[in-house]
Amino acid sequence: MSLKDKTQSLFAEKFGYPATHVIQAPGRVNLIGEHTDYNDGFVLPCAIDYQTVISCAKRDDRKVRVIAADYDNEIDEFSLDAPIVTHESQQWANYVRGVVKHLQKRDKNFGGADLTIGGNVPQGAGLSSSASLEVAVGTVFQQLYHLPLDGAQIALNGQEAENQFVGCNCGIMDQLISALGKKDHALLIDCRSLGTKAVPLPKGAAVVIVNSNFKRTLVGSEYNTRREQCETGARFFQQPALRDVSLEEFNKVAHELDPVVTKRVRHILTENARTVEAASALAKGDLKRMGELMAESHASMRDDFEITVPQIDTLVEIVKATIGDKGGVRMTGGGFGGCIVALMPEELVPAVQDAVAKQYEARTGIKETFYVCKASQGAGQC
Template sequence: MHESPMARTSAVFQAAFGAAPSIVVQAPGRVNLIGEHTDYNDGLVLPCAIDYRTVIAARRRDDGVVRVIAADYDDAVDEYRLDAPIDRLDSPMWANYVRGVVRELVQRGLPMSGMDMVVAGDVPQGAGLSSSASLSVAVGMLFATLPGFEEVRPIDIALVAQQAENDFVGCKCGNMDQISSALGAAGHALLIDCRSLEVRPVPIPANAAIVILNSHVARGLVDSAYNARRLQCEEAARHFGVAALRDVSLELLRARGPELDPTVLQRARHVVTENARVLGAATALAAGDLERMGELMEESHASMRDDFEITVPAIDELVGIVKTVIGGAGGVRMTGGGFGGCVVALVPHALVGAIQEAVGRSYRAPNGEQATIYVCNAAAGAGTVAA
């Protein structure tokens, strides 16, 4: 059994700084049940926070120094001052997620303080479960414990984290990951309107397990394919004369879509139909209708495969294996940015064992690895924990 991030951060903090931490915060990763690549199109998403998280153990300093120890990276250290320029590093990447949030908070004129902090987490990295958003939100939550941050709400921290990832790290992600991490609700998915930032908890049926399967097809989000899709969506929105694809109805798409470049039309069709599926999924979940949820997840996967073209053969195969086991009893689809990463299934608890067995028997990643399977619960969002 691996040591928990809570225990690890506290032990490393004690060893490094000779005292116990005075503040401990956590922020969860997330999995998106449905609503892919809709967030940066001002659309709708239905993620939930999961019970894998980033933990930061810390204490304030009075000299304006921020000293960060990464317990998951051989206790590597990054140190800088709040009163000097905070620059982006070529490496390591983890340091830039912390630096970006700290810099964003400084630029907003908030009453910052130096910190000693130790960071550790158990959110699987590179799998599409938002380990980076979890880290960024945790950093925001840590500084939000300072005096003078009383007006800073969880949604504000989410948006600071997104801004840092967009402008400092250089990934033009939407706001879903950070909002999920900051505002998660135990036992619920979150219906997030990425334009109005309205968040509505939607209960997940008690008989349903969230199963996440890491395909071990490596993927990177700070890359050309993601940004290319984003530009295609913006091109489509301009064609229709609207602010974002959120404003395009199926009727408008059918009427004027053929005027678009065929590839751009496919991208737009995915986003417009996916927004409709998210609304249907929220209704189905709230009614405990896993069968309908399954149909919508299947349609979502087909749209990502055929119109948005972000799945890969190994992911399609993994989805197929799970679908064969669950039939109409639940749903399965690729989740995350695409080109690898994870598959999510929402299934009756009774079928989890059969899924694990079938995937273990039939799936191998291109590198020969088996899928790693996580059975998760929908978790509460970021906050302080007892030190």
């Protein structure tokens, strides 16, 4: 049963009347541009065909009722007329509550709603299941009540909800690509201006994601440390962000910086340059050059930003040995585990899947999860 059918039938069964709208918002994978978002830099993600789907309808009062299909049909209910506070036992509900609370600050012209939520974005894999939920909920109220909000505003609202209500620090990329993704395209995003440029993926190219299933333990503390190191670097150059520092400027004075901060800064500066060049390579259909840039990105994350782990490096090695110069592969996401992303001609996917299945578990003792994705459309009716 599709997510649309599942959430619609659950809606009718639990609420006793049919949903009027069905909204979807996708997860995402970042092809290149890692840890550049909070440095006001560039990222190149695409939305993927794993999504959050919400069947919904307006209510004629100020109550919001939500049922989560993926959490044993747990129910959350809250009023728009009372202060919206965090739910102590249902973490999923806080993403919904946070989005609605922050929407009220943007536009008070909406009332209650009934929602049933289902999704298939893998959780905890770094594919943005939370951003997908935030953008889907924002789009529900925007569509039901014709709120004058565009995709970027819905994305910013979701980011605020995650940072301030849920209490999880994140950049804007995840919500923005979920809101604005374009079918068969990646999106070059300027994380300072929030300007976007759609970049077509080469015809016949597959987006492959492999989850290492290595349990991430350091990701929270190390993320904050990396962020602080980047801020230290920006202060050294007396700039608001590393986006404003040129490689030439950096190379002249790198020896004056703390050696660890030097490595962190070098990653951000070179990664920004790689990301802009990658958009141009993709637009020309040059998978060979894209592959070189992805390899450089992975090496920089491993050696300068120091956020990979042996299991991830092993996965990258296995995939690269199989695709050669016909595509690219790198770690994607915050680091210390999680997923790798690869871009390759569709016909190479079976060989890659076979190589990973034969070698990864044998070398690491962990079984991977393999996803073949398509670049998909951003949030909207489905």
